Amino acid sequence: MNQQKKIIIFTIIIFVLSSVTLFYINNSYLNTEVRKDYWSIYFNNPVSGSMDFAIENHSFEENFIWQIQAAGQLIQEGKTQVAKGEIKNIILHMENPGIKITITVTAGDEKKEIYKNK
Numbered sequence: 001m002n003q004q005k006k007i008i009i010f011t012i013i014i015f016v017l018s019s020v021t022l023f024y025i026n027n028s029y030l031n032t033e034v035r036k037d038y039w040s041i042y043f044n045n046p047v048s049g050s051m052d053f054a055i056e057n058h059s060f061e062e063n064f065i066w067q068i069q070a071a072g073q074l075i076q077e078g079k080t081q082v083a084k085g086e087i088k089n090i091i092l093h094m095e096n097p098g099i100k101i102t103i104t105v106t107a108g109d110e111k112k113e114i115y116k117n118k
Contacts, residue, residue, distance in 0.1 A: 039064075039082075041105045041112050044089060051092045053103055053114065057082040061107040066090065069102045 036058045044052045055064055062084070067077040075094075082088040101116045 039107060039110075039112075041103065041114055043114060043116065046116070051094050051101060051103070051116065052090060053092075054087050054089045055080065055082050055105060056087045057084055059107070060084060061110075064088075064105055064107045066103060066105045068092070069104070071099050075101075 037060065039055065039057045039059045039061065041053055041055050044050065044054055051068065053066075055066075057064075062081050064080050064082055065077070066080070068075045076092065078090070080088055080090065099117075102113055103115075104111060104113045106112075
């Protein structure tokens with residue numbers, strides 16, 4: 001009987017340790033700040049005519065250059081800094097002129113674009 005209790009206690013201890021380990025690993029994969037290296041751009045309100053957009057940074061790059069083009073012509077450009085884990089809203093105070101607008105954001109060697117037609 002004593003041997004059976006030891007086996008049951010050992011099994012319970014192994015189960016608890018492996019459960020804690022798996023929960024910890026899962027939590028670290030779900031946390032965007034742990035071992036992640038990406039950034040993204042998106043419109044604040046994609047269905048409206050507003051051209052305001054956001055830069056969400058989860059990378060080590062902090063310097064971003066953005067350009068707004070309409071029909072291949074540069075309308076506006078700027079530079080901004082976004083720290084890791086931060087979201088920076090770029091407020092443009094302009095409405096979509098009714099043609100395709102391209103917003104290009106560059107950070108280091110990486111370049112991303114978003115488009116809006118209306």
